[in-house]
Amino acid sequence: MDLRNRRNVLRELIDDGKPTISTHVHSIWPGIAEVIGHAGTMDYIEFTGQYAPWDLLTLENFGRAIDLFPNMSSMMKLDQEPRTFQAERAVGSGIQNLLFADVRTVQDAEECVAAVRAEHPDTGGIAGVKSTRDMGYVYPNVTLQDYVEETKKSVVAIMIEKKMAVENLEAILDVPGIDMVQFGPGDYSMSIGRAEDYQHPEVAAAEKYTIEECLKRGIRPRAEIGSWELAKPYLDMGIIDFCVSNDVGIIFDFMRDQGERLAKLIGR
Secondary structure: OOHHHOOOHHHHHHHOOOOEEEEEEOOOOHHHHHHHHHHOOOOEEEEOOOOOOOOHHHHHHHHHHHOOOOOOEEEEEEOOOOHHHHHHHHHHOOOOEEEEOOOOOHHHHHHHHHHHOEOOOOOOOOEOOOOOHHHOOOOOOOOHHHHHHHHHHOOEEEEEOOHHHHHOHHHHHOOOOOOEEEEOHHHHHHHOOOOOOOOOHHHHHHHHHHHHHHHHHOOEEEEEEOOHHHOHHHHHHOOOEEEEEEHHHHHHHHHHHHHHHHHHHOOO
8 A cells, every 4th residue: 555645535526616426335345345345336335333243353454445446435434432542552553534422422433533643743643653454564655644644634523422422512523624414313312311212303403403503613524325326305405425325224124125026926
């Protein structure tokens, strides 16, 4: 990997004020990343590491698969703990952008940003020097200043999905270094005692409030949608960043639909 010539497509599009399209995957098999890359329509792939099993070897291979496609970058969704360890290992594996789950407080948000950035006076981060894949293991044609600059490019995204996070929203969004926010209706509905009641006015109000506060600050709110037809209401609200469906959902929908249709055809 040539760190200095490597693109971060998501960062480039955000900096240029352009829309972004992504998808989630639970599978860390590099072949899935390649199939998505060959489609040529996704700006980045989010590996939802919070939900799926993974290890450090497969994480590196996932990063290598992404690098086969110069017009696509990657993101990993991390657990709430141990977020710093997971952030450093993800970036070290070549995954450039991170989505932090379960943010509740300003301190949580500050820890998320710091975990990504190098420990340098210009960044305020805590990430140190490491002989990992992103540095070519032995720093071939790369300097530590290159590493500092690269960590500045990493997109820091956070989930706003808890009652406490919405209560602290404005202070959280004022933390320097947050680039993108994803509202999580599932966790939010559960945290207010209305699990899975996504249409409840309190859930809708929290999502709208989150989106509006992000847009005021120039932070990119992202919408997770099941299909492209569901994008219009979010576009009308000013959202231009979308994550479309996920591998397990697509497989489930296909199997249920095709199985039911074929069962009827053969008389089962």
